Amino acid sequence: MGPMTAPRTVETWLTDMDGVLVHEEDAIPGAAELVQALRRSGMGFLVLTNNSIFTPRDLRARLLLSGIDVPESAIWTSALATAQFLLDQRPDGTAYVVGEAGLTTALHDVGYVMTDRDPDYVVLGETRTYSFEAITKAIRLIEGGARFIATNPDPSGPSPAGTLPATGSVAALISTATGRQPYYIGKPNPLMMRSALNRLDAHSETTIMVGDRMDTDIISGLEAGLRTVLVLTGSTQRHQIEQFPYRPSRVVDSVADLVPFVEQSAAGRAEA
Structure with missing residues (x-):
């Protein structure tokens, strides 16, 4: 068997909302900057939530009050x-x-x-x-x-x-x-991820899923074939990761740590 091929260039980002971008009504540090970087990058992205109460327009307004400017079209709910x-x-x-x-x-x-x-x-x-x-x-x-x-x-x-x-x-x-x-339908069913990919006309091999829960975000991303990033600002803490039989591709303290990576990915796409 030959060596494993290197991961393909990142083209698309999916990110959970609660515990990743916000806590209740408060923005998590770095969340607004991450969304700004994604919007500047030209890469496709969606903010995912299992919450079915609100429409994307409602959620956009709620996020704006927290200082996070996400287009209505970039919000994908379980509804x-x-x-x-x-x-x-x-x-x-x-x-x-x-x-x-x-x-x-x-x-x-x-x-x-x-x-x-x-x-x-x-x-x-x-x-x-x-x-x-x-x-x-x-x-x-x-x-x-x-x-x-x-x-x-x-x-x-x-x-x-x-x-x-x-x-x-x-x-x-x-x-x-x-x-x-x-x-x-919603997470941890990988169908949620597949429907988000279809919405963006994206491919699993070039997509990253960012989440705060090993038992929903990370497992559904993994089962949909995505690379996964666990942030430690929500449900799953670092000491709990080893309790699960699967691992995220990467663990970071918060989405603030991902802003440079998004900018590097955008630069790499521009050079390609």
Whole structure:
């Protein structure tokens, strides 16, 4: 067997949002500079999030308040990935949705009809106002034959007041009642990465995924064939890395450490 070939030139960047670019409403040092460097570089990039509550326009506004200027077109949510998946699977379908504007808007935009009468799918997303009535309706529709989709498996999420139940926790409730497991679209499903690559018309061998969680960002990037960078400003700490049977391609303290690499990659592309 001959020597392994050197990695191909980086052409595209994917980066997680929470724990990588921001903590709640506060920008992580270096995040604004990284996005500026990516925009100057001419390389394709997307900011990914499992959060399905907000539309890309909402998220752009929230990031701007934190001092990070990300174009709306460069934000890819689990809601958008879910809508793309359903469009590919069953165009012009119908869905009963438990979720908020980020999810319902994404589904409307691909031509889906929202209904509680014999829908093709029950689609569960994150919301701050889960109702017993809506969950009961979802359970009965799934029992009646609707296919069960969830935007992401995250069991909980942060808030200024403390932990909040998230999509995975409510999905577990519905699964317990129905005996049916959902198909999760968001990370760690590598489908989320593949849909982002397709959005950019990018190739896995020339793409880097930046994340703060070994069990979502890094594993999904690895399984999609990407090079991965773990930043230590979020969930996974340095001492925890060895607990996992896989490793990121690189570990850095924060996204601030990646700004020179982006600039070097851009210079290399310009010379090529």
